[in-house]
Amino acid sequence: MKIAILGTGNIGSTLGNKWIKAGHTVYFGTRNPQKPEVQALIKKLGTNAHALSIDEAIKSGEVLLFAIPGNTMDETITAHAAALDGKIIIDAANKITSPVIDSLGTFAAQTPKAKLYRAFNAYGWENFENPQFGSNTADLFFCGTDGESRTTLEKLIADVGLNPVYLGGTDQAPLVDSLLKLWFALSSGQKKGRHLAFKVLT
Numbered sequence: 437m438k439i440a441i442l443g444t445g446n447i448g449s450t451l452g453n454k455w456i457k458a459g460h461t462v463y464f465g466t467r468n469p470q471k472p473e474v475q476a477l478i479k480k481l482g483t484n485a486h487a488l489s490i491d492e493a494i495k496s497g498e499v500l501l502f503a504i505p506g507n508t509m510d511e512t513i514t515a516h517a518a519a520l521d522g523k524i525i526i527d528a529a530n531k532i533t534s535p536v537i538d539s540l541g542t543f544a545a546q547t548p549k550a551k552l553y554r555a556f557n558a559y560g561w562e563n564f565e566n567p568q569f570g571s572n573t574a575d576l577f578f579c580g581t582d583g584e585s586r587t588t589l590e591k592l593i594a595d596v597g598l599n600p601v602y603l604g605g606t607d608q609a610p611l612v613d614s615l616l617k618l619w620f621a622l623s624s625g626q627k628k629g630r631h632l633a634f635k636v637l638t
């Protein structure tokens with residue numbers, strides 16, 4: 437698939453690396469494609485990695501991952517709403533200082549035809565780099581539009597190496613976000629470390 441990733445930091449680079457290894461083409465949308473760190477990332481990830489402006493990356497991707505600071509989400513969505521509408525959008529950004537930490541409301545208002553997902557926001561990036569815990573594979577809890585695009589999401593989650601667990605439509609975003617609180621309570625509050633994830637046992 438053609439995946440556009442906005443943000444070239446911890447989350448963007450980790451997921452981009454995994455998706456390229458799985459055979460996808462990744463277009464990083466960055467404020468400065470020529471920045472040495474961005475060029476080094478592209479070089480490291482190989483010929484299926486591209487550095488573009490945010491505008492160009494959005495146009496190039498069938499799936500969009502938002503991996504930029506939470507406090508830049510609303511302005512970025514507003515600036516690119518027309519190009520984003522109709523795409524499959526994954527919101528991995530956390531508005532840490534806001535009561536609602538996801539941006540699905542802004543997307544729903546500005547990109548009403550987009551297929552929206554909340555995923556990859558509730559674990560530290562280390563767990564995307566290495567989702568294995570001995571013989572156990574971490575679960576990745578997500579929510580969003582049901583149907584064909586959900587299958588795409590499940591494939592992309594599996595391509596990172598995690599087991600997808602669907603929690604329902606976009607109305608379940610608070611449930612997904614509550615897992616981030618649990619993750620912080622254990623990893624940081626209880627000092628269990630950042631390589632920590634969850635699994636459903638039935």
Ligand SMILES: NC(=O)c1ccc[n+]([C@@H]2O[C@H](COP(=O)([O-])OP(=O)(O)OC[C@H]3O[C@@H](n4cnc5c(N)ncnc54)[C@H](OP(=O)(O)O)[C@@H]3O)[C@@H](O)[C@H]2O)c1
Pocket residue numbers: 442443444445446447448465466467468474502503504505506508512528529530531556557558559560561562
């Ligand atoms: N770190 C984690 O473990 C983790 C886990 C789950 C979710 N998240 C969430 O994922 C998002 C990214 O986290 P991160 O740790 O990857 O952050 P990061 O390492 O600081 O990278 C953020 C990237 O966003 C881009 N950026 C910064 N300001 C921007 C702006 N004003 N407009 C557009 N792009 C901008 C920058 O890319 P360019 O310089 O190339 O433009 C930067 O590399 C955050 O919302 C965070 O809450 C993080």
